Amino acid sequence: MDNKRRHWIAPTVLSLLLIVALIWGYNQNIQKKQLQTSLENHYQRLFYDIKKHTENVQVSLSKALLATTKERNVMNFTQIVSEANSAQDKLNQLPIQHADNNKISKFLTQASDYANYLIDRHLAGEDITDEQREALRGLQMNSATFNGELANLHQSLMESNFMVGMGQGIDEANENVLSTSLVSLDKQIGKSPELIYDGPFSDQILNKKPVGLSGSQVDINQAQQAAVDFFGRNRVAGIEAFEQGENADDLRIPSYTFNLYPSNQQKDFAVYMGVAKQGGTVLWMENPRPAVNKTLTVEQGQEKALEYLRNKGFGSMEPNYSLQYDGIVLYNFVYKQDDVTIYPDLVKVKVALDNGEIVGFDASPYYLNHQERNFGRPEIDVDTARERVKTDFDIDSVRLSLIPKGVNEILCYEFKGKYGDADFIVYINAKNGAEEQILQLIQNENGTLTF
Structure with a gap:
């Protein structure tokens, strides 16, 4: 009797284990499909969002070329900043090599930075110059190229279902479609004229060569x-x-x-x-x-x-x-x-x-x-500069500083102190009294950060 029981117990246990394994495998397969669908939907949304953001950049650039008032253009440029930054954020989430979108990323960064620069110029009472209008036209043409390529890329990925090859994540063929298209776009973006302006992402800053090195080339x-x-x-x-x-x-x-x-x-x-x-x-x-x-x-x-x-x-x-x-x-x-x-x-x-x-x-x-500089003497005294700072700003120290501003370096009075319960630094141009920069100091047990 015991022998008969042993003969049917073993097959029964194996059958149960097989059923459990099949159920587990089925559930794993379902989970993989759900993950695949989730990733596919996520990347589809990213593409749609990038396309929408860059279309808005293109529209706002076109409006800026047509606008005749500073007030209207400040609104256009603010929209460009917002949309370009959003497109950049979504682009960084795509599963691609950094080298494949280097110039695209640069284009979006410069579009945002150049719009910010023109906002500052408008707030200072200046109109758009012919050179600036030409730079805007170049950005507008690049945004049109960007949008056309993204539309083609989006359609290609839609037709190839973007994600196939279950255990592999993103299918190699689809990844090649993505990278190849972006490299093609990268080359088109690279043909745009340089943006020359007073900003941290201008081409003359990005291409700046070191001035603090000397000597010949070494092997x-x-x-x-x-x-x-x-x-x-x-x-x-x-x-x-x-x-x-x-x-x-x-x-x-x-x-x-x-x-x-x-x-x-x-x-x-x-x-x-x-x-x-x-x-x-x-x-x-x-x-x-x-x-x-x-x-x-x-x-x-x-x-x-x-x-x-x-x-x-x-x-x-x-x-x-x-x-x-x-x-x-x-x-x-x-x-x-x-x-x-x-x-x-x-x-x-x-x-x-x-x-x-x-x-x-x-x-x-x-x-x-680094180089020895001839920055001259201040053209306004410290008391005049102090008048440009908010009166209830409690000043702890004042000194002369040279700060970077785009391609230039600005001699400033540096006022460090408190406003309310927070620590700030205010930089006043020592030549013309303009308020150049305000930084907030965040201090904790680990040190000091500036914002």
């Missing part, structure tokens, strides 16, 4: 030696170069990049370093090691950072703001010339508070901008 072996010398020859157990990308020379500061293996760290724990091809100057260094058992204060870490800068040849640097996280502090230092704080000449230094080691360094902004 990769010379750059490697510079990296080892900068870190400390006796501290380096090994070094290897990253593979150079095909667009390496198109960077704002063309450079070689290396992995350094410190002798006091694990063999596979690398320090990353970038060395400029011009002159073999070290631009940045990053040591991602963790910091444990904090023993130094933020003030002691700042002294370590200043000493490091002096040893590396950076004189006349003053501390600005700092930010602490995970036992490491990031310090911002700016150059000072003739008692004027030069904000474009920025160097960042990271210090580990466990032993004071420098674990990060970035002088790229400094080498991009």
Whole structure:
């Protein structure tokens, strides 16, 4: 009897397991289909939204070309800013390589930034010039190209059902359709004329070459030696170069990049370093090691950072703001010339508070901008500048500063203080008294941020 029971129990158990497995597999298949449908709907909505936003950009650009009043154009340009930023946000959510939409992203960013620039010009009482109108016409033509290509791309993806190949996520063929179309669009966008204006995303800013570097071009072996010398020859157990990308020379500061293996760290724990091809100057260094058992204060870490800068040849640097996280502090230092704080000449230094080691360094902004400047003397005195600041703004300190504004640098009086319960900095143009910028300081236990 027991033998007979054993003979039918085993098949029954196996049958039940098979049924459970089939049900589980069926449910998994249903869940995959639901996920596929959800993703397909999500990307379809993204495409529809991008298309709608860029159509609105095109319409607003056309209206701006026809409008005859500043008030109307401020409304048009505000709409362009909103729609271009929204399109950019949706574009960034698409499953594509950054290289496939680089110029598209640049176009949307510039459309938004240029519209903001023209709003400022209108608020200052200026009309649109012929050159600005021509730039708007170029943007309008690019937005038409963008919309036409997006319409074709959207139709192609609709016809191919966008998502097939269940376990693969986005089907390779559809991904190729997406990337190929965007690359084609990228090339069309690249044919547009340069936008020359006073803004952070203008072509002359994006294409700006470094003025703080000197010397001739170095080869990769010379750059490697510079990296080892900068870190400390006796501290380096090994070094290897990253593979150079095909667009390496198109960077704002063309450079070689290396992995350094410190002798006091694990063999596979690398320090990353970038060395400029011009002159073999070290631009940045990053040591991602963790910091444990904090023993130094933020003030002691700042002294370590200043000493490091002096040893590396950076004189006349003053501390600005700092930010602490995970036992490491990031310090911002700016150059000072003739008692004027030069904000474009920025160097960042990271210090580990466990032993004071420098674990990060970035002088790229400094080498991009640094030069001896002749900024002249203020044409208004500090009392006149103070009259341009809100009367109930409680001022703690005043100093002269040079701040970036598009392609220009503006000499300003920097008023730091409180309004209500918040900390602010107000910059008043030292030449004409214009209010150039207002920043809010957000302070917490980790440091200070500016907005």
